[in-house]
Amino acid sequence: MVQNIQEVMPHIAFGGDYNPEQWDEKTWLEDAQLMKEAGVNLVSVAIFSWSVLEREEGQFDFSWLDRVLEILHEHGIGVALATATASPPAWLSKKYPEILAVQENGVPYQVGSRQQYSPNSKRFKLAIRRLVEELAERYKHHPALKMWHINNEYGCHLSECYSDESLDAFRQWLKKRYVSIDQLNQKWGTAFWSQRYNHWDEIQFPVNLPTFYNPSQKLDYKRFMDDAIFDLYLLEKEILREKTPEMPVFTNFMYEFKPLNYFKWAKETDLVTWDSYPDPREGRPFRHAMHHDLMRSLKDGAPFYLMEQVTSHVNWRDINLTKKPGEMRLWSYSTVARGGDGIMYFQWRQGRTGAEKFHGAMVPHSNNPKSRTYQEVKQLGNELKKLDALVGAEVKARVAIIFDWENWWAVELEGKPHNQLSYLNQVYAYYKFFYDNNIAVDFVTPMANLKKYSLVLAPMLYMVKTGYRENLERFVDDGGTLLVTFFSGIADEQDHIHLGGYPAPFRKLLGLTVEEFAPMAMEESNSIVANGQHATVTTWADIITLEGAKSLAHFKENWYAGKPAITTNRFGQGTAIYIGTSLEEDYLHHFLKGVTQQLKIDAPLEAPKGVEVVERVKGNKQFLFLLNHLEEPVNLLLDTAKTYQNGLTKEKVKNEITINKKDVVILVTD
Secondary structure (H helix, E strand, C coil): CCCCHHHHCCCCEEEEEECHHHCCHHHHHHHHHHHHHHCCCEEEECCCCHHHHEEECCEECCHHHHHHHHHHHHCCCEEEEECCCCCCCHHHHHHCHHHECECCCCCECCCCCCCCECCCCHHHHHHHHHHHHHHHHHHCCCCCEEEEECCCCCCCCCCCCCCHHHHHHHHHHHHHHHCCHHHHHHHHCCCHHHCCCCCHHHCCCCCCCCCCCCHHHHHHHHHHHHHHHHHHHHHHHHHHHHHCCCCCEECEEECCCCCCCHHHHHCCCCCCEEECCCCHHHCCCHHHHHHHHHHHHCCCCCCEEEEECCCCCCCCCCCCCCCCCCHHHHHHHHHHHCCEEEEEECCCECCCCCCCCCCCCCECCCCCCCCHHHHHHHHHHHHHHHHHHHCCCECCCCEEEECCHHHHHHHCCCCCCCCCCCHHHHHHHHHHHHHHCCCCEEEECCCCCCCCCCEEEECCCCECCCCHHHHHHHHHHCCCEEEEECCCCCECCCCCECCCCECHHHHHHHCEEEEEECCCCCCCCEEEEECCEEEEEEEEEEEEEECCCEEEEEECCCCCCCCEEEEEEEECCEEEEEECEEECHHHHHHHHHHHHHHCCCCCCCCCCCCEEEEEEEECCEEEEEEEECCCCCEEEECCCCCCEEECCCCCEECCEEEECCCCEEEEEEC
16 A cells, blocks of 8 residues: 555655766765755655666666665655656667657657657667666665656657657557547548548548648547556556555656646646746746646645755746745745645756756755855755644635646637637636635636535636536536636537537526627727726627626627626526636736625735735644745734744744745744
8 A cells, every 4th residue: 555645754855856876976975964954855866867777778787876875865865766767868769769759740859868759669668667677676675765756747848759659559549539430530520621531540640731630630639649648657657556565656747738637647646746947037926826726736635745946047948047035945935835745956966067057956066055055945944844743734725726638738729719819828817816815726627526615717618528517507506606718618528619509518507698709809909897897808709698697797899899798697506607808907806806705705814915825724733824025024913813833933923923025934823
């Protein structure tokens, strides 16, 4: 039975990627001592070590890794041992060129970077099986081993492959999905443009076409590639489960990553981990806060680990700004506040060679323990030691936002009424209100159990599969409030239109029909009127006819002036709201403020904009995070009925508290 992650790591995990193969043993000993001083308790080792673990086919050298793990264990540092499969060695590609992924233009990728493999290569699967079996057999009883880190950032640079093996695998995937060629033709709508197939081997990749591709085929190709990469992960997981059945496994997810359906992936991980690199130019990184909430939601609220962040600056943007003093610590605590039980970095020691040599690290090039970077790392690491009681605590939310990866794929395929729609931007627009107002948010699939929520939002839920309508109707009928936005309820899982008037699956629930769409040009805008208040709208207008719903706002201009723009409909014991346009931020926030006030949904503590307030709960114990992103101190009034303890200083706090600029206070109550 797999160990509970809180049993494996009863402390906040703190550390980072460690690449000892780039250094000598003298440095390893120095590293271990510096790690201990900085409060490091977990490092990921061997992520990119394949070429030095297996120098030629079947010729393994684990001696250096044995020594590294010995040193780390002697210094009380646990290891998330990576399977080293993220970057195949040169000898493998030379001997078996068929492992190389192929670009859309038919040209194979080459060695000299990373992740050049095809997920559909049988030879590559044999090679990773041999490596992972050797690693697992050798280290399955090692006392330093805490968990397995499978591969690294799957699909990061290469999420599509057009090799012959991939084409054969795609056809086999389609056979399994549709069974008969007639069923495929029906599901792909191949009566259009004479696209009918008589045999499976007539099917090609959706590339190099003279005009629009078949959207059903393109959508299935995205599903196929997600499954193909996922199968690589499962291959490694199955080996590790057999060799070390009690050991947790994970692979690190990424920010705004479209190709992989992380809700599906998370079901097969014992711990959700992800890599976050906010651009300091963003100011308050609310987008990354959203993804913290998303990662926490992937396993129904279970805490996650931030597996990678940077101490100072990255190396891959146009301009790589450095985090200002205090920002790394503040943003790390924002991670912890939103459910992070691990704070890790890429990487421990800043590299001397290679493409990432200017990427920041916990120990910079100066190797100076008195450097600002290391001192901030050391401060944070030793502070986190005081928060053992927090491990496993949950964030409780009454608001949920529906997030659907396949919907993301479908809504952004070409051939739409507006081909610059961004699913993420719509989600961000609604999330930002809750972030600014310190209201906790979960993310859910359209088929999730919604009973614990008072308010559920469905931004641009274009794809409605079987069961979605019934689940959302049940939520509203039981007393919930649902908010749906424009271009929702339009197509099924094959990207075929739901007939019967837009949005056909939701007409009864919303009490309306959309006669037609009126997309706006990039420079175009309109305005809406609600209770005498005017607001600017852009991008899109739905031409709505009411079928029981009431209009809350109407368009003021253009040929659809006077038509409803925002509606509300009573359904059973609850309410369904529809917003048929893209609202300017101020009015959207004003509108959502009214909705949340009516539902009595509010923040744990009143605070000015720029002060992040998040609460985690464990049993009867509450942890209230107060994070000041402003450039000046703020004074907050506390609940006078409670006595708090400062989680970092252990001082008693009552009635009010002052938080310095770019600082954090964690208040604990029982």
